[in-house]
Every structure is written in structure tokens, then in C-alpha cells.
Amino acid sequence: MAHPAVLAPDPDPTTAELIAARPHLSMHAMDGLLMEGVPLNAVADLVGTPTWVLSAGSIRGRLLALRTAFADAGLPARVHYAVKANDHLAVLRIMAQGAAGADVVSGGELRRAQLGGVAPDHIVFSGVGKAEWELRLALEAGVGQINVESAEELEMLSGIAHGMGCIARVALRINPDVDAGTHAKITTGRADNKFGIAYGAATGLYAHAAGLPGIEPIGLALHIGSQILSMAPYRAAYSRTAELVQALRASGHAVRMVDCGGGLGIGYRDEPAASPAAFAGAIRATLGGMDLALAIEPGRWLVGSAGLLLTSVALVKSTGARRFVVLDAAMNDLLRPAMYEAWHGIVPVSAIDAVQPVAGADVVGPVCESGDTFARGRRLPPLARNARLAILDAGAYGSVMSSTYNARPLAAEVLVDGERWSVIRARQPIEALWAGETVPDWLG
Numbered sequence: 001m002a003h004p005a006v007l008a009p010d011p012d013p014t015t016a017e018l019i020a021a022r023p024h025l026s027m028h029a030m031d032g033l034l035m036e037g038v039p040l041n042a043v044a045d046l047v048g049t050p051t052w053v054l055s056a057g058s059i060r061g062r063l064l065a066l067r068t069a070f071a072d073a074g075l076p077a078r079v080h081y082a083v084k085a086n087d088h089l090a091v092l093r094i095m096a097q098g099a100a101g102a103d104v105v106s107g108g109e110l111r112r113a114q115l116g117g118v119a120p121d122h123i124v125f126s127g128v129g130k131a132e133w134e135l136r137l138a139l140e141a142g143v144g145q146i147n148v149e150s151a152e153e154l155e156m157l158s159g160i161a162h163g164m165g166c167i168a169r170v171a172l173r174i175n176p177d178v179d180a181g182t183h184a185k186i187t188t189g190r191a192d193n194k195f196g197i198a199y200g201a202a203t204g205l206y207a208h209a210a211g212l213p214g215i216e217p218i219g220l221a222l223h224i225g226s227q228i229l230s231m232a233p234y235r236a237a238y239s240r241t242a243e244l245v246q247a248l249r250a251s252g253h254a255v256r257m258v259d260c261g262g263g264l265g266i267g268y269r270d271e272p273a274a275s276p277a278a279f280a281g282a283i284r285a286t287l288g289g290m291d292l293a294l295a296i297e298p299g300r301w302l303v304g305s306a307g308l309l310l311t312s313v314a315l316v317k318s319t320g321a322r323r324f325v326v327l328d329a330a331m332n333d334l335l336r337p338a339m340y341e342a343w344h345g346i347v348p349v350s351a352i353d354a355v356q357p358v359a360g361a362d363v364v365g366p367v368c369e370s371g372d373t374f375a376r377g378r379r380l381p382p383l384a385r386n387a388r389l390a391i392l393d394a395g396a397y398g399s400v401m402s403s404t405y406n407a408r409p410l411a412a413e414v415l416v417d418g419e420r421w422s423v424i425r426a427r428q429p430i431e432a433l434w435a436g437e438t439v440p441d442w443l444g
């Protein structure tokens with residue numbers, strides 16, 4: 001039955017188009033949707049749903065593509081993978097094997113990066129509010145660089161490093177005051193965002209840092225936001241950074257490196273993804289030829305499209321003109337649609353479902369919130385209970401943002417590599433939900 005009234009106006013890409021645009025996915029006439037050489041039905045049969053599935057081959061390919069783009073531009077740049085996008089130890093191992101370093105924003109991420117095999121001097125510690133214990137941990141580990149975001153943090157770090165008898169290599173994270181043109185919740189480089197040091201205050205603070213015990217200023221850092229698809233904001237931000245480098249050098253300060261941040265966007269729907277070649281070009285045009293060591297901190301671009309959330313239909317209900325497809329996955333698993341109004345491709349796992357006529361459906365989770373909606377008016381085939389779907393491009397800011405809201409255990413995670421696959425995180429048993437809780441005796 002068709003529900004023309006609830007179709008999204010602008011036609012979404014079809015299942016075939018979504019799959020064709022993702023080289024690690026294919027539809028097999030018998031086995032259904034494959035990731036690399038692995039049928040997702042086989043994963044769901046053994047592990048159940050909801051389950052995150054990640055392609056190792058895709059991550060390696062993206063890392064290589066990024067490196068190649070910078071090499072082709074004649075721009076040697078270190079890649080520090082932004083761990084917060086997907087902090088699984090197996091992902092960090094793949095990054096370390098690909099000679100990527102890590103950009104971490106907490107003591108927990110720092111330990112994860114080390115456990116994943118990232119060498120400490122390839123670790124950059126970023127973040128707007130690092131705690132004293134986290135700074136200590138970073139200095140004890142001997143991280144390569146600490147990105148300082150305020151005068152207050154600089155004083156604190158100086159005191160700690162001096163007390164420990166070591167020198168912290170510091171980059172000042174500046175706020176270039178440019179609008180990255182992305183979602184308000186993921187823009188970070190405007191003057192009214194909490195991030196970084198005001199552009200006008202950077203020169204003074206750099207000079208101050210140079211005189212502080214325990215501090216060695218080595219350069220500047222910036223990160224203007226996430227899911228950025230246009231090069232214009234990057235160019236604007238890096239131009240302003242280049243001016244600052246010149247001003248600092250003119251005042252006699254050594255500025256050896258610029259950490260260009262991350263934020264490269266991917267194509268979730270049909271928007272063209274940011275091109276690593278264009279990114280390298282924007283950096284070369286603004287900061288090239290300045291005798292600077294350069295680094296980038298991509299997260300989403302490396303892992304976003306590599307992952308999907310495998311889910312089953314719990315039931316289909318119709319109310320008035322709307323068809324609701326209720327999944328066993330929910331906003332507690334994948335928060336992006338609820339939090340950022342993000343669009344994710346949703347495709348059937350069964351080859352038969354994939355060729356049925358489509359009609360509009362609202363795809364929702366079972367959590368008691370209307371925001372628990374993955375898609376509205378999405379063109380989907382008739383779907384029976386237990387039909388399987390894949391929610392695409394869930395490799396970044398997916399499992400890491402999960403919660404156990406509604407006492408829903410954390411989903412399992414699987415890594416695929418060619419024909420091989422393994423469970424890399426067991427589904428959380430429900431007893432684990434309350435394992436750390438105590439009811440005080442005095443409650444009786």
C-alpha cells in the first residue's frame with residue numbers, strides 16, 4: 001500500500017544508489033547485503049541485532065587515500081586520528097598499523113590510544129577542559145603535544161610539568177572566528193564557541209608561554225568544526241593562522257608546526273564528500289612553503305562510512321496515513337538523527353526486500369521519546385517483522401555516543417576484513433546495567 005502523502009519531497013537516493021556509492025558494500029542475489037566478503041545475514045544470525053559492523057578494509061583504504069592526497073600535493077603532514085569518532089581498540093590498532101597517530105580529548109582516550117599501539121610521541125592531547133590528573137597522565141606517558149585552549153590551562157600545565165620536572169610541548173589552539181557552515185552543535189571555530197584562544201589574544205599568550213617553566217611552545221592548532229563539506233572555511237581559517245605564524249615569527253618566536261585539525265565531511269545522503277585532495281590543496285595554498293611541520297586530525301572522514309548499524313524490524317504499525325517501522329535499534333544506540341537531525345541511508349539486508357516497490361515509512365526506535373526517529377517519509381519496501389535493515393555510515397560518532405537509556409544494553413560490535421569477521425565487543429548482558437549500583441543498607 002502506498003503512502004504518497006508522507007514521502008519526503010526531494011527524492012532520496014535509492015537502495016541501489018546508496019550501495020553503489022559505498023565500495024565496501026554490495027548486494028548479492030542469494031546472500032543479500034555484503035560488507036566486503038561477509039554476508040550481514042550471517043552476522044545477524046550468529047550475533048543478533050542491533051549490531052555495529054565495521055569494515056577494516058574501508059578504514060585502511062581511507063587512511064591510504066588521505067596520505068596519498070597529501071603526498072601528491074607535496075605536503076608532508078602527520079595524520080592524528082581523532083579517537084572520539086570511534087575509540088574501539090581494534091580501530092586504533094588499524095590506525096597504528098597505518099602509521100597514524102592519535103588526537104585524544106581525555107585520559108580515557110589517551111589510555112585507549114596507547115593500548116591500541118599508538119606511540120606516545122604520536123599522541124596529541126586536545127580538549128577544552130583537561131583535568132589535572134589527565135595532564136599528569138599525558139606528561140607521564142610522554143605525549144608528543146598538548147594543545148592548550150586557555151591562559152588558565154597554560155598556567156595549570158606549567159605548574160604540573162615544572163613540578164614533575166618535565167617539559168610539555170605545547171601548541172596553542174586558536175579560535176580563528178570563522179563559521180564552518182555546519183550544524184550548530186558541531187561548529188567550533190567561531191568567536192562565541194567555547195573552544196580555543198581568541199585570535200587577538202594568541203600573540204600575547206604565545207609570548208607568555210615561551211617564558212613559563214615546564215612549557216615549550218612549538219606551534220599553533222585549530223579545529224573549526226565537523227562534517228565540513230566546503231573548503232572555503234578551511235581556507236579562511238588557515239589564512240588567518242598563517243598571518244599569526246608570521247606575526248609570531250616577526251616578534252622572534254619559533255613557530256615550528258601547525259596542527260590543522262579535522263572536520264572533513266562525508267556524504268551521508270547524496271552530498272559530495274569533502275575531497276582529501278582539495279583539503280591538502282587548501283592547506284598548501286595557505287600554510288605551504290612556510291617551513292612548518294603540518295598535522296591533520298580527521299575522525300569522521302576515516303571511519304564514518306566504514307560502519308553500519310545492523311538492525312531488525314520489531315514490528316510495523318500504521319496510524320492514519322503513516323506507516324511506522326519500529327526497529328530493535330534506537331536513539332540510545334545511534335544518537336545522530338535525534339541529536340543533529342542527521343540523515344542516514346537505510347537499506348534492506350535481504351536482496352528480495354531490496355527490489356520490492358517502495359512506499360513512505362517513518363523509521364523509529366522503541367525508546368519512549370518522539371525524537372527516537374531515524375527517518376521520516378523514507379521510501380522503503382514492505383517490511384515484515386524480523387526483516388533486517390542496515391543503517392549506513394554509522395562508523396563515526398555511532399557506538400561511541402551510545403547510552404543505556406531505557407535500560408537498553410550496549411549493542412555488539414563486529415569487525416569485517418575481507419572474508420573474515422569477528423565480534424570485537426560482546427553484546428552487553430543486561431545484568432551489567434546495574435552491576436556497579438548499590439542500594440544503601442539504610443534504605444531498608
Ligand SMILES: *Cc1c(COP(=O)(O)O)cnc(C)c1O
Nearest residue numbers: 082223226262263297298299300
Ligand atoms: C572532534 C575533533 C576532531 C575530529 O573531527 P572530525 O569531524 O571527526 O574529523 C579533530 N580535532 C579535534 C580537536 C576535535 O575535537
